[in-house]
Every structure is written in C-alpha cells, then in structure tokens.
Amino acid sequence: QQQVKQSPQSLIVQKGGISIINCAYENTAFDYFPWYQQFPGKGPALLIAIRPDVSEKKEGRFTISFNKSAKQFSLHIMDSQPGDSATYFCAASNQNNDMRFGAGTRLTVKP
C-alpha cells in the first residue's frame, strides 16, 4: 500500500518556468515532510522539508506548500533551470522516523 502518492510521474518544463509536484498522504501520524532530489546513480539529497505547524516554507527557488486539512503538500521550483533536471521524491515520516517515499517525479527542464 503506497502511503504517499506523488504526481505527476514525469514533468517537462521550459527554462525559467515553474515546476510543480504534488503529494498526498493518508496517515495523520506523519509529521515531517521532506523533499529529496536525486540525480542518476546518486543517493537522494535533502532539498527542503516542512513540519505541519506551518503552511509554507521557502528556501531560495524552492517552496513547499502544505495543506494539513487536505493532507497534501507540494513542491514549487521557481525559475526552473536545466540543472534542476533530476528525480524528485516527496516523503513523510512519523515520530519513529519511519519514512515513506512517493513514487518520484522525473523532471526535465528544457533550455
């Protein structure tokens, strides 16, 4: 059973555009929601994360929007660049640090 649902599976954006990736969860015990960026052949790297006491967090060009009542959160990448082309995973973890990942979104930013 997939505990974190992520969409879209793949995304193509023009350079300078906004990339938006969405995730939804069911388990209300989750209280930490990170996004990871993974390049081919590499381990995931923590990009940005949010806890449910805030609705939005911004770090540079990356913003997480969090809707606790809807149990949804999303990643927005502003001014997308070709170097952002990678696979992005949302995740959710609980107090036991039991982390579950979304299926991933393969982002391609065209120059």
Next chain:
Amino acid sequence: GAVVSQHPSWVICKSGTSVKIECRSLDFQATTMFWYRQFPKQSLMLMATSNEGSKATYEQGVEKDKFLINHASLTLSTLTVTSAHPEDSSFYICSVDGRRRGEQYFGPGTRLTVT
C-alpha cells in the same frame, strides 16, 4: 546535514556469493541507520532499520537471513547480501538519523550487479 559514505560504490559478483556493503556516518554519531533498496526508475523501499547495539528491524517481505545487517558502532552499519542472485541486483542506499526528529541523510548508494 550529516555526511554519509558507502563502500563500495559499485560491485559485481557471481550468483551464490555474498557481498558486504558498508555505510559510514563521517561527521555524526548515528544511533539509527536505515537501509533502502531502489530498482531502476522506482522509488526507495525501506528494507530495515538498524539501531546501534541491537538487532535490526526488517520490513515485511525482507528476508533477514538473506540481508544481514550489523550496526557495530555509532558510525558504521553493514549490509551483507548472502547467496546473492540476479534478482538482488539493485541500488542499495543507507541513511542516518539526523539531529532533528524525522530527518534522514542519505549515502551515495551502492550499485550491486549479480551475474
């Protein structure tokens, strides 16, 4: 974040042999380490949670006798794939518990190919 290394970065072995993968936390003492498996173009699947000085907790469907985990110290955990078969070929990634609750920092991964 924590700096995590894995060794080897890739390994090719013959079917029936055993392979050991090391995961080291280089700048942080990690009470808990995690082992994941990732098949091509798929997500990360948690295999087991490893706590220093105690037995690992395996996820449902993961054979503990096949995937031996030893968390010998606060900076080292090892995963041994015993009697490897071609279907065990995958990308194995470890992570360590971060300083703040919920955080995990991942190693660079180990590509295992079983021929």
